[in-house]
Amino acid sequence: MESNTRAWWIYALFSAGFAALTTIFAKIGIENVNPNLATAIRTVVILVVAWGIVLFQGNVVNILAIPQKTMIFLLLSGLSTGLSWIFYFQALQAGKASLVAPIDKSSLVLVLLFSVIFLGESLSWKIILGTGLIFIGTLVLII
Known part of the structure; x- marks a missing residue:
């Protein structure tokens, strides 16, 4: 394993x-x-x-x-x-590639939501925190 x-x-x-x-x-x-x-x-x-x-x-x-x-x-x-x-x-x-790519990668936030809704995957505090940081980082880049 x-x-x-x-x-x-x-x-x-x-x-x-x-x-x-x-x-x-x-x-x-x-x-x-x-x-x-x-x-x-x-x-x-x-x-x-x-x-x-x-x-x-x-x-x-x-x-x-x-x-x-x-x-x-x-x-x-x-x-x-x-x-x-x-x-x-x-x-x-x-x-700019430096802005487009991070926004594109913010799809990770949607993957988290969809994996819980459609796949029944569980959330841990690490997953929530990490995804939240990705979301906040994307907002910092685009604002």
Whole structure:
């Protein structure tokens, strides 16, 4: 169990690092490009990489075994991701990366609320305090 705890931390740290690079690269990359076109280009790259990994690992055969409910929620997640990227690139082209990214990451506050409401996850004082600090920090940046 301890190794799994460490594994998710490592993955989360890599995710944060690449998310930061994503914002910097995107801000530079959308300078003279329509944000929707930029999102489409980025999506093709992600599509190729993700399917390349699935094919390399031999997991494509598992696609038919995915339960319908799971597939529906994966599709809804994909739709939400796409809409998030479209609006993110619009905001990034119009605003400063140093302000757009923290506002985008304030979605963590919504994740906390949604995880309690829809997933039945419990709250601890650390989660409430940390989320409150994120919310306050976002307000400080935008005011």
